[in-house]
Amino acid sequence: MNGNVIVGQSGGPTAVINSSLAGVFKTAKDRGAKKIYGMCNGIKGLLDEKYVDLTEKLDSTMAIDLLKRTPASALGSCRYKLPEVSEGKEIYERIFEILKKLDVKFFFYIGGNDSMDTIKKLSEYANLVKSDIRFMGVPKTIDNDLAVTDHTPGYGSAAKFIAATMKEIIRDGHVYDSPTISIVEIMGRNAGWLTAAAALAKSDDCEGVDLIYLPEKVFDVDHFISKINELSKKGKSIVVAVSEGVKVADGRFVFELAEHVEFVDAFGHKQMSGTAKFLANKITAVLGLKARAIELSTLQRCAAHMTSRTDITEAYNVGGAAVKAAFEGESGKVVVIKRVSDDPYMVITETADVNKIANIEKKIPLEWITDDDYVTQELIHYIHPLIQAELSPIMVDGLPRHLNLTL
Amino acid sequence: MNGNVIVGQSGGPTAVINSSLAGVFKTAKDRGAKKIYGMCNGIKGLLDEKYVDLTEKLDSTMAIDLLKRTPASALGSCRYKLPEVSEGKEIYERIFEILKKLDVKFFFYIGGNDSMDTIKKLSEYANLVKSDIRFMGVPKTIDNDLAVTDHTPGYGSAAKFIAATMKEIIRDGHVYDSPTISIVEIMGRNAGWLTAAAALAKSDDCEGVDLIYLPEKVFDVDHFISKINELSKKGKSIVVAVSEGVKVADGRFVFELAEHVEFVDAFGHKQMSGTAKFLANKITAVLGLKARAIELSTLQRCAAHMTSRTDITEAYNVGGAAVKAAFEGESGKVVVIKRVSDDPYMVITETADVNKIANIEKKIPLEWITDDDYVTQELIHYIHPLIQAELSPIMVDGLPRHLNLTL
Known part of the structure; x- marks a missing residue:
C-alpha cells in the first residue's frame, strides 16, 4: 500500500x-x-x-x-x-x-x-x-437527516434507546390511579426522525405513546391543548413525544414562545424554557392538569x-x-x-x-405524518429493522467498559 | 395453608x-x-x-x-x-x-x-x-433512605443506571477541544445516596465526575462558582453531579432561588427552574462560560x-x-x-x-462527604457491591419486553 x-x-x-x-x-x-x-x-x-x-x-x-x-x-x-x-x-x-x-x-x-x-x-x-x-x-x-443514504449510522441506536426508554416512561406513567401527563422532549431541530422512533414503543406489552409531534409539521398550541383535554377525559395517563424543534405557524420555535415574558433569573440572565417544559406548563395553566416534562437530553446520543x-x-x-x-x-x-x-x-x-x-437535510415525508398527531405504519416499518438486535456491553466491575484514548 | x-x-x-x-x-x-x-x-x-x-x-x-x-x-x-x-x-x-x-x-x-x-x-x-x-x-x-436495613432494594439498580449514564455523559462532555461544563441533576430531596452513586463512574477508563453535591451538606452558591472557575482554568471539561435537593444556608432549596424574580410564562404560570438549570445559568451569568443542564429525571427510577x-x-x-x-x-x-x-x-x-x-429517613453520614466537594472511599466501597452483575432484559423485536398486567 x-x-x-x-x-x-x-x-x-x-x-x-x-x-x-x-x-x-x-x-x-x-x-x-x-x-x-x-x-x-x-x-x-x-x-x-x-x-x-x-x-x-x-x-x-x-x-x-x-x-x-x-x-x-x-x-x-x-x-x-x-x-x-x-x-x-x-x-x-x-x-x-x-x-x-x-x-x-x-x-x-x-x-x-x-x-x-x-x-x-x-x-x-x-x-x-x-x-x-x-x-x-x-x-x-443520530438525526438521520442525510440525503441519498437510506438511513444514517447512529440513528438506529438512538431510536432503540428512545423506544426502550419510552416503554419504561409509559410504565412509570401508568402507575397511579390519578392519570398523569408526561411530555417527553426528543432531539431534532429540523427533522423528526428521532421523535418518530417513539412510535416503536407500542407493542403487545405496551400502550404506546398517545401523540407524536414532529418539526416537519406546523405545531398549533391550541390544537395541542384541545387534544390533551380530549384524551384526559378518558381517565388514562397520557404520554406525548415532542421534537425539541417544533414550530408554530409564524416560524418561531415553541420553546421561544416563553420568551415574550421577562424571563430572567436572579443574575439577569435570560432563561429559555424547553419545549416540553413550556407545553407542560401550558397544560397546567389552561387545563389545570398536572403535567411533567422529561427531556431525554444528551442520553439519546451517548x-x-x-x-x-x-x-x-x-x-x-x-x-x-x-x-x-x-x-x-x-x-x-x-x-x-x-x-x-x-x-x-x-x-x-x-x-x-x-x-x-x-x-443538505433530509426530512420526514409529510405523507408519513397523520392528521391525528401520530405517524403512519410506513414510517414505523421504515425504522423497525434499524433497532433490531443488540451488541452487549462489555461489563467490568458492574459498568459498561469504554476505550478512552485521551486518558 | x-x-x-x-x-x-x-x-x-x-x-x-x-x-x-x-x-x-x-x-x-x-x-x-x-x-x-x-x-x-x-x-x-x-x-x-x-x-x-x-x-x-x-x-x-x-x-x-x-x-x-x-x-x-x-x-x-x-x-x-x-x-x-x-x-x-x-x-x-x-x-x-x-x-x-x-x-x-x-x-x-x-x-x-x-x-x-x-x-x-x-x-x-x-x-x-x-x-x-x-x-x-x-x-x-431508589432513595435508599430506609432505616435499619443496610440498603434498600431499588437503590442498586438506580445507582448502576446513574453510574453507567455518568460514564457516557463524561465521554460526551470530553468530545470538543473547547471545554464543556455539564451539571447533572440527580433525584433525592433529602438524602444524597443516588447522587453519590455518580462517584462510581470513576474507573480505569473514565475520568469520573469532578464535583458531587449532596443535600446532607449546606450548598454555598458562591463557593460552587469559585470551584467551577478554578477547575475551568485547567482547560478540561467539567462534569458535576448535584442532588435536586441541595439547600442553601437559610434552608431554601437551590431551585427555589430563582423564585425571587417574577418568573412567569405567557399564561401567568409561575415557573420553577430545576437545580441544574439554575446552576448552569448562574455559571454562564457570573463566569461567562457555557454550561449545560442535564436532568436524569424519571429514567433513573424506571x-x-x-x-x-x-x-x-x-x-x-x-x-x-x-x-x-x-x-x-x-x-x-x-x-x-x-x-x-x-x-x-x-x-x-x-x-x-x-x-x-x-x-424515618436515613441520610448519608456527614463523615462520608469530603471538604473538597466529593465523597469518601468508604461511601464508594459501600455502594460498589450493590451495582454488580446484570440481569439481561428479555429482548423481543428489538426492545425489552415487560409484563403488562393492566392491558
Missing part, C-alpha cells in the same frame, strides 16, 4: 461513531496500510498538527471491540467549517502540507451533512492542485449501553467500505446505505457524490 | 419493585397459599375493592421472569396515608371487612418509609381487634433495561423472606437486609420492628 491513512471525527457524537472509526482502522490495516493516524478534534486539531498513531493505540482485538462500544467521538470532535478556497487558500495549503509530511494518501472523515462539506472542499482542492490524496466521507448522525446491533454493524461497515473505495481509487465521495430489501431487511453500501449530501 | 395472601405496592416505583412482587408471589405459592391477590393501586384501591387474582395473571415461569424485568409498580401504586385509628376507625373496619371477605390471613406491602406507616397502623389495629391477620412490610425505594443483578435478586429475596416470616407467625415487621461481610459481599435478611422504619 502506497501512503498512509488519516481519519477524523466531526460534529455531534453518537453511540456508534467509534464503530465507524473501528471499521476504517481495521479495514485499512487488513488491506495493508502502514500508518493509520487519527486526527484529534477533527480538521481543527489537524491544523494544529494534533494527531495520534492509531496503530499504537488500537493494538489488540480487545481494544477494537471496546472502541466499538465506546460512545462519543474517541478522537475528539470539532464544529469547524473550512472557508472557500478563494477566501482561505493558506488553510488548504497548510492541511496539504501536514498531510504530505505524514505521507497521507487517504483521508477519511466521519460526520454529518455539515462535516461532509469538509470532504467536498478538500477533494475539490485536491483536484485543483492535482493532488493524488483521496478524500472519503463516512456518514454518521447511550452506548443500549445500541442496535444492526446499527453498530452498519456503522462499522460504512467505515470499511470507505477504505475499500478509497484504496480502489475513489475520492470526493460519501459511503451510503442502500436498502435492497425491506422484508427480510437487507442493505448494501454504495458511494455517492459528496455534492449530493454535503449541507 | 390456612387463609389467602394479598400483596400491594405503594409509593414511587423502582426498576425492581416487581421483582419483590414476584418474590412474594412465588414463595407464597410454593409454600401452599391457595389464593394470592394483588391490590390495584395499593391500599387506596383495596378500599374500593380493586384487586386481581395473581394466580391467574402469573400462571407461567415466563410471566414471572418478565415481571421481574418490568419497571414501575405492575399492580399500580398510591400515595395514601391511613388516618389514626381514633380519627378514621371506619376505614380500618372497611379494610378488615374486605380482607375477611377474601379470607386473607397474610398482607404484604411493598414500599418505602411512608408506605411502612400503613403496615405499622394495620398491624396495630389487628392487635387492637385481636385479628390474626399478619402484616409484613417489604422494603423498596430504567429496567439496566438493572443490577445483585439488586434484583435481593428485591426478590426480601419478598420471599417476608412471606416466610409471616407464614411462620411474624407480623408488624419489615424485612431488612444485613450485610454480614463486605469483602466478599454477603448479605442475609432479617425482620425488624416496623416502628423503627416507618416515617
Whole structure:
C-alpha cells in the first residue's frame, strides 16, 4: 500500500461513531496500510498538527471491540467549517502540507451533512492542485437527516434507546390511579426522525405513546391543548413525544414562545424554557392538569449501553467500505446505505457524490405524518429493522467498559 | 395453608419493585397459599375493592421472569396515608371487612418509609381487634433512605443506571477541544445516596465526575462558582453531579432561588427552574462560560433495561423472606437486609420492628462527604457491591419486553 491513512471525527457524537472509526482502522490495516493516524478534534486539531498513531493505540482485538462500544467521538470532535478556497487558500495549503509530511494518501472523515462539506472542499482542492490524496466521507448522525443514504449510522441506536426508554416512561406513567401527563422532549431541530422512533414503543406489552409531534409539521398550541383535554377525559395517563424543534405557524420555535415574558433569573440572565417544559406548563395553566416534562437530553446520543446491533454493524461497515473505495481509487465521495430489501431487511453500501449530501437535510415525508398527531405504519416499518438486535456491553466491575484514548 | 395472601405496592416505583412482587408471589405459592391477590393501586384501591387474582395473571415461569424485568409498580401504586385509628376507625373496619371477605390471613406491602406507616397502623389495629391477620412490610425505594436495613432494594439498580449514564455523559462532555461544563441533576430531596452513586463512574477508563453535591451538606452558591472557575482554568471539561435537593444556608432549596424574580410564562404560570438549570445559568451569568443542564429525571427510577443483578435478586429475596416470616407467625415487621461481610459481599435478611422504619429517613453520614466537594472511599466501597452483575432484559423485536398486567 502506497501512503498512509488519516481519519477524523466531526460534529455531534453518537453511540456508534467509534464503530465507524473501528471499521476504517481495521479495514485499512487488513488491506495493508502502514500508518493509520487519527486526527484529534477533527480538521481543527489537524491544523494544529494534533494527531495520534492509531496503530499504537488500537493494538489488540480487545481494544477494537471496546472502541466499538465506546460512545462519543474517541478522537475528539470539532464544529469547524473550512472557508472557500478563494477566501482561505493558506488553510488548504497548510492541511496539504501536514498531510504530505505524514505521507497521507487517504483521508477519511466521519460526520454529518455539515462535516461532509469538509470532504467536498478538500477533494475539490485536491483536484485543483492535482493532488493524488483521496478524500472519503463516512456518514454518521443520530438525526438521520442525510440525503441519498437510506438511513444514517447512529440513528438506529438512538431510536432503540428512545423506544426502550419510552416503554419504561409509559410504565412509570401508568402507575397511579390519578392519570398523569408526561411530555417527553426528543432531539431534532429540523427533522423528526428521532421523535418518530417513539412510535416503536407500542407493542403487545405496551400502550404506546398517545401523540407524536414532529418539526416537519406546523405545531398549533391550541390544537395541542384541545387534544390533551380530549384524551384526559378518558381517565388514562397520557404520554406525548415532542421534537425539541417544533414550530408554530409564524416560524418561531415553541420553546421561544416563553420568551415574550421577562424571563430572567436572579443574575439577569435570560432563561429559555424547553419545549416540553413550556407545553407542560401550558397544560397546567389552561387545563389545570398536572403535567411533567422529561427531556431525554444528551442520553439519546451517548447511550452506548443500549445500541442496535444492526446499527453498530452498519456503522462499522460504512467505515470499511470507505477504505475499500478509497484504496480502489475513489475520492470526493460519501459511503451510503442502500436498502435492497425491506422484508427480510437487507442493505448494501454504495458511494455517492459528496455534492449530493454535503449541507443538505433530509426530512420526514409529510405523507408519513397523520392528521391525528401520530405517524403512519410506513414510517414505523421504515425504522423497525434499524433497532433490531443488540451488541452487549462489555461489563467490568458492574459498568459498561469504554476505550478512552485521551486518558 | 390456612387463609389467602394479598400483596400491594405503594409509593414511587423502582426498576425492581416487581421483582419483590414476584418474590412474594412465588414463595407464597410454593409454600401452599391457595389464593394470592394483588391490590390495584395499593391500599387506596383495596378500599374500593380493586384487586386481581395473581394466580391467574402469573400462571407461567415466563410471566414471572418478565415481571421481574418490568419497571414501575405492575399492580399500580398510591400515595395514601391511613388516618389514626381514633380519627378514621371506619376505614380500618372497611379494610378488615374486605380482607375477611377474601379470607386473607397474610398482607404484604411493598414500599418505602411512608408506605411502612400503613403496615405499622394495620398491624396495630389487628392487635387492637385481636385479628390474626399478619402484616409484613417489604422494603423498596431508589432513595435508599430506609432505616435499619443496610440498603434498600431499588437503590442498586438506580445507582448502576446513574453510574453507567455518568460514564457516557463524561465521554460526551470530553468530545470538543473547547471545554464543556455539564451539571447533572440527580433525584433525592433529602438524602444524597443516588447522587453519590455518580462517584462510581470513576474507573480505569473514565475520568469520573469532578464535583458531587449532596443535600446532607449546606450548598454555598458562591463557593460552587469559585470551584467551577478554578477547575475551568485547567482547560478540561467539567462534569458535576448535584442532588435536586441541595439547600442553601437559610434552608431554601437551590431551585427555589430563582423564585425571587417574577418568573412567569405567557399564561401567568409561575415557573420553577430545576437545580441544574439554575446552576448552569448562574455559571454562564457570573463566569461567562457555557454550561449545560442535564436532568436524569424519571429514567433513573424506571430504567429496567439496566438493572443490577445483585439488586434484583435481593428485591426478590426480601419478598420471599417476608412471606416466610409471616407464614411462620411474624407480623408488624419489615424485612431488612444485613450485610454480614463486605469483602466478599454477603448479605442475609432479617425482620425488624416496623416502628423503627416507618416515617424515618436515613441520610448519608456527614463523615462520608469530603471538604473538597466529593465523597469518601468508604461511601464508594459501600455502594460498589450493590451495582454488580446484570440481569439481561428479555429482548423481543428489538426492545425489552415487560409484563403488562393492566392491558
